Amino acid sequence: MLARQRQAIILEEARRSGAVRVSDLVQRLGVSDMTVRRDLDVLAGRGLVEKVYGGATTIGDRSTDEPGFEAKSVQQQDHKEAIAARAAELVHPGSAIGLSAGTTTWTFARALAGIADLTVVTNSVRIADVLHESPQPGRTVILTGGVRTPSDALVGPVAVQSIRNLHLDMVFLGVHGMADGPGFTTPNLTEGETDRALMESARKLVVLADHTKWGTVGISTIADLADASVVVSDADLPDDARATLSEHVGELIIADVPSNPEAGE
Amino acid sequence: MLARQRQAIILEEARRSGAVRVSDLVQRLGVSDMTVRRDLDVLAGRGLVEKVYGGATTIGDRSTDEPGFEAKSVQQQDHKEAIAARAAELVHPGSAIGLSAGTTTWTFARALAGIADLTVVTNSVRIADVLHESPQPGRTVILTGGVRTPSDALVGPVAVQSIRNLHLDMVFLGVHGMADGPGFTTPNLTEGETDRALMESARKLVVLADHTKWGTVGISTIADLADASVVVSDADLPDDARATLSEHVGELIIADVPSNPEAGE
DNA sequence: CACAAACCGAACCTAACTGAACAAAATCCT
DNA sequence: AGGATTTTGTTCAGTTAGGTTCGGTTTGTG
Numbered sequence: 001m002l003a004r005q006r007q008a009i010i011l012e013e014a015r016r017s018g019a020v021r022v023s024d025l026v027q028r029l030g031v032s033d034m035t036v037r038r039d040l041d042v043l044a045g046r047g048l049v050e051k052v053y054g055g056a057t058t059i060g061d062r063s064t065d066e067p068g069f070e071a072k073s074v075q076q077q078d079h080k081e082a083i084a085a086r087a088a089e090l091v092h093p094g095s096a097i098g099l100s101a102g103t104t105t106w107t108f109a110r111a112l113a114g115i116a117d118l119t120v121v122t123n124s125v126r127i128a129d130v131l132h133e134s135p136q137p138g139r140t141v142i143l144t145g146g147v148r149t150p151s152d153a154l155v156g157p158v159a160v161q162s163i164r165n166l167h168l169d170m171v172f173l174g175v176h177g178m179a180d181g182p183g184f185t186t187p188n189l190t191e192g193e194t195d196r197a198l199m200e201s202a203r204k205l206v207v208l209a210d211h212t213k214w215g216t217v218g219i220s221t222i223a224d225l226a227d228a229s230v231v232v233s234d235a236d237l238p239d240d241a242r243a244t245l246s247e248h249v250g251e252l253i254i255a256d257v258p259s260n261p262e263a264g265e
Numbered sequence: 266m267l268a269r270q271r272q273a274i275i276l277e278e279a280r281r282s283g284a285v286r287v288s289d290l291v292q293r294l295g296v297s298d299m300t301v302r303r304d305l306d307v308l309a310g311r312g313l314v315e316k317v318y319g320g321a322t323t324i325g326d327r328s329t330d331e332p333g334f335e336a337k338s339v340q341q342q343d344h345k346e347a348i349a350a351r352a353a354e355l356v357h358p359g360s361a362i363g364l365s366a367g368t369t370t371w372t373f374a375r376a377l378a379g380i381a382d383l384t385v386v387t388n389s390v391r392i393a394d395v396l397h398e399s400p401q402p403g404r405t406v407i408l409t410g411g412v413r414t415p416s417d418a419l420v421g422p423v424a425v426q427s428i429r430n431l432h433l434d435m436v437f438l439g440v441h442g443m444a445d446g447p448g449f450t451t452p453n454l455t456e457g458e459t460d461r462a463l464m465e466s467a468r469k470l471v472v473l474a475d476h477t478k479w480g481t482v483g484i485s486t487i488a489d490l491a492d493a494s495v496v497v498s499d500a501d502l503p504d505d506a507r508a509t510l511s512e513h514v515g516e517l518i519i520a521d522v523p524s525n526p527e528a529g530e
Numbered sequence: 531c532a533c534a535a536a537c538c539g540a541a542c543c544t545a546a547c548t549g550a551a552c553a554a555a556a557t558c559c560t
Numbered sequence: 561a562g563g564a565t566t567t568t569g570t571t572c573a574g575t576t577a578g579g580t581t582c583g584g585t586t587t588g589t590g
Contacts, residue, residue: 003577004317005284022537032579037538053586054537125390128413143419145410145427148393154408162410162427268567287547297569302548318547318576 006031007039014049014058018081021055058103079210079234079255080104084111086255087172087208087232093117094138095169098198099127101153101191102174104208106130121166123154123194142166146194155190163197171202173223175209177216180244183225184209185218192220204229207249211236225249271296272304279314279323286320311346312375312395344475344499344520345369349376351520352437352473352497358382359403360434363463364392366418366456367439369473371395386431388419388459407431411459420455425462436467438488440474442481445509448490449474450483457485469494472514476501490514 006029013028014020025036040056043049049056083104088111091097099105101124109130112118117138122128123146131141146159173195175184184207186192199205199222207228214237225248232253233245245252271294278293279285290301305321308314314321348369353376356362364370366389374395377383382403387393388411396406411424438460440449449472451457464470464487472493479502490513497518498510510517 002284002286002317002319002322004322033537034539034580035578038578125408132413140412142412142421142423143390143408143410144423145408145419147405147407148397154410156407158407158409158427158431161430162423165426166423298547299549299570300568303568 001029003039003042006035007043010036010039010056011043011048014043014056019052019055019057020049024055079236080107081111082255083208083210083232083234084108086253087206088112088115090170090206090230091115091118092169095119096121096167098122098163098166098168098171098202099124100171100173100195100198101127101151102176104174104210105172108172108174108208121163121168121198123159123163123198124152125154126152144194149188149191151188151191153188153191153194155188155194159194160197163194163201166201168202170204170206170229171198172206172208173199175207175213175222176218178207178209178213178225178231178245179215179217180225180248182217182221184222184228185216186220186222187218189220192218192222195222199223199227206230206232208232210234211238211241214238214241266294268304268307271300272308275301275304275321276308276313279308279321284317284320284322285314289320344501345372346376347520348473348475348497348499349373351518352471353377353380355435355471355495356380356383357434360384361386361432363387363428363431363433363436363467364389365436365438365460365463366392366416369439369475370437373437373439373473386428386433386463388424388428388463389417390419391417409459414453414456416453416456418453418456418459420453420459424459428459428462428466431466433467435469435471435494436463437471437473438464440472440478440487441483443472443474443478443490443496443510444480444482445490445513447482447486449487449493450481451485451487452483454485457483457487460487464488464492471495471497473497475499476503476506479503479506 009029010020010025022033022036026033029036040049040051044051044056049058084107087108091112093115094117096119099109099120099122106127109127113134116136118136119140119142120131121142121144123144125143128141128143144154144159144162146154147156149155173184176187177185186195205223205228209231211234225245229250230253231245231249232255234255237254242252274294275285275290287298287301291298294301305314305316309316309321312324315324345368349372352373356377358380359382361384364374364385364387371392374392378399381401383401384405385396386407386409388409390408393406393408409419409424409427411419412421414420438449441452442450451460470488470493474496476499490510494515495518496510496514497520500519500521502519507517
């Protein structure tokens with residue numbers, strides 16, 4: 001087996017379940033632990049996974065990095081999946097929705113598998129790929145045009161223009177930061193512009209943001225807190241954030257991680 | 266056994282299982298390891314496989330299987346490469362060009378590697394990927410929006426609209442058929458519509474079509490023969506086709522397959 | 531708190547892989 | 561036929577992947 005193939009398997013496994021263990025991979029691949037670690041080093045060097053004690057996880061956002069909690073990223077993925085599942089309940093069959101680029105919306109896209117007659121507009125090639133993976137009857141996937149950023153978002157005039165001519169029922173936005181005052185923000189100016197266009201073309205704005213996003217501020221404001229009809233977050237969202245959000249946004253939904261609800265802190 | 270045959274076998278094997286290793290091929294083909302490596306060099310130079318330590322893998326780790334997107338044979342590939350190289354000479358640095366979806370234009374995109382300050386518009390995600398692979402200073406790649414067809418073309422109103430607002434110096438069209446009367450055609454209606462929009466937004470139309478396309482007629486006409494400023498084809502194009510084309514199109518360019526195809530840049 | 535188990539990286543070593551250069555064989559061309 | 565060209569095989573020195581050992585760290589458990 002070529003090193004490349006092994007790394008591809010590891011990456012696939014990591015993407016599928018959010019995390020991999022060195023010991024499991026040693027079993028599964030029939031190589032030594034050091035080889036597995038070296039493979040993880042390669043993948044980590046390319047920014048595809050993040051090494052943690054005992055294995056590696058898919059890359060999450062490290063904007064608010066609290067030291068001392070190793071398994072945080074694993075939970076993060078749990079949270080994202082919980083948020084995605086909860087948000088998917090808001091989607092009605094037959095509606096037209098928009099998805100911004102990002103890891104949270106990417107997870108959300110996978111949660112849409114069971115919903116029929118959906119028209120989905122997205123500016124992320126990867127999200128379009130996910131939606132194509134499990135074809136549904138009556139599903140249409142529209143990719144906006146534009147120039148592709150390193151973070152896999154299509155942006156620029158072409159993207160904005162193609163979005164402006166569409167009218168959606170709901171748009172699901174993954175954001176990099178949310179805070180009282182700046183509102184929902186992203187660190188990338190052009191991506192912010194595209195997200196703004198996406199938001200403006202929808203009647204209803206749903207923001208997907210796990211608790212780590214609270215307090216973070218990116219340079220570009222996408223929308224005010226008051227613009228969001230719904231914000232879906234997870235149970236680790238602190239009380240002050242809940243209070244502020246409840247006050248400003250239409251509805252605040254807290255998604256519980258199903259399996260072990262108490263495991264948090 | 267001819268080198269060509271060997272390479273075809275290697276390519277087939279690689280496509281079948283995703284990867285090949287040098288040591289296996291030495292066994293299977295009964296040649297030395299160096300010969301296998303040289304074959305892999307050739308295939309890698311054409312972008313058909315990627316050399317890795319111990320062997321080679323098929324290109325592209327994310328979307329390996331795309332229906333309708335397979336290079337027919339190694340020979341056909343020679344012609345396509347000759348056409349692509351010849352057509353690339355028509356491209357001036359600093360210009361804005363368009364590329365339709367298809368295997369011929371995909372090969373053409375690879376031939377653009379050395380040209381600086383290019384703005385490229387395409388409705389094929391795979392072509393956009395190719396252009397991103399070898400980043401050039403001053404290069405911009407714009408993806409049109411739209412719905413993705415099985416043959417990897419973005420089509421539909423969104424695609425057409427985003428194209429209409431752009432103005433290009435030249436557009437390079439890969440077609441499925443060309444014939445006197447029907448002109449340049451494609452078997453897919455919506456793809457034809459998109460190609461038509463692409464053509465209309467450019468001042469100059471260049472059609473890339475190997476000799477097998479002559480006499481084939483698809484349901485949807487993209488353009489008349491007279492609309493083409495240039496047609497680039499290969500040396501196997503029959504005489505009657507050459508006569509007819511020369512009569513109608515602005516210029517007919519015949520790309521010769523170099524006698525030593527491997528050495529080529 | 532102490533201990534055991536798992537985990538980690540560094541260092542080392544072997545086997546496999548690699549490209550370059552050269553030699554031999556096959557093929558082509560006049 | 562005979563020289564030129566291309567293709568393939570062989571040798572060789574340098575590189576890389578992968579296994580093992582070892583000392584140190586982290587984590588979990590009594």
